[in-house]
Amino acid sequence: MMPICGALVVALLLSQARGSLSPSEDEGGGGGGGVPSEWLLLHVVQGHIGAGNYSYLRLNHDGRIILHMRSLAGDADLYVSDKTLRPSFDAYKLQSATCGRDVVAVPGDFARPVGIGVYGHPAHEESEFEMRVFHDQTVAAETLDDKDSYASEDGRRNRKSPEAEEEEEEDDDFQEEESIFWTILIGLLKIVLEILF
Template sequence: MMLSRRTLAIALLLLQFRGLVSFLEEEEEGSMPREWVLLHVVQGHIGAGNYSYLRLNHDGTIVLHMHSLKGDADLYVSDKTLRPSFDSYKLQSATCGQDVVVVPMDFARPVGIGIYGHPSHRESEFEMRVFHDQTAPQDPFDLGSEDGQKQKKPTQTADENFEEEESIFWTILIGLLKIILEILF
């Protein structure tokens, strides 16, 4: 009688745990914005200290959402090399758990994606979801334009303004020195 109660209690706990896990998975999937379109789901294993490489050809703003199911997989992204690593990358996410990288639309395609198995674990298992972010404007020149007209206003940084003021100062100073030298000689 005592054994069956324990078995029943363990079975109930396992069912609750399973329900909690499925609830959390549904919450995770539901937490993505509706404007994100799921393009791919990639699952894989990677050994400690090794890389697995993927290539991204989709245009637009792409969100890479990787979850380490076992171990610790890290994400490295580059538009300069198809084999990014922790030595050569443009974007990276190296957390213990969920790694998210937003690949901007202005990255040259194809984009190289490197998945690195952290040496703290013998093997890492990951699942990466690739989303297209439809909320990002497709034309970078449409930002701030009025009535659909493409306008680009020149902007100056503080350094450029300082150099311009310095240049005017030196021009005036040299002009005054020339006048003084002509008067004296």
């Protein structure tokens, strides 16, 4: 019985040591834990935002950009638009309003400059955030691969199956419904908070 318990304790200690030696997810710059090596770290932005307030940033980089934001304290939410430089929960194209890590992928075809709004959730007096801005270089590589496949001798094109296209459409519908749900919920919470305070 004792040798089995001893072996389990050693295995547990080894697994914990291996976890502490692996790179953390917060280390950025291509290849760092959880971030694909094709993503190039462009900027790291840190800031504080008061409850119910916005902090605005402007994105001028071309291509597909990934915004990774985490709340260090409180709860900061992310709103993105290529139509206004001051997006909010009333006017945005893309958003992430979780109670933790917020991620938004800005498509390469968005008009530049892109407006980024960081909102401090009213449940916290102040929110502190860190946003890492990545350039997704896989899109450029895929574009080159597509050009090569179009120029191939047999002229065949790599296309998605009808089933894959249907799944993408269903995912888009689900994300749109989820976005509408969160917009309505945030609006209701704002009204309730205004009535209470």
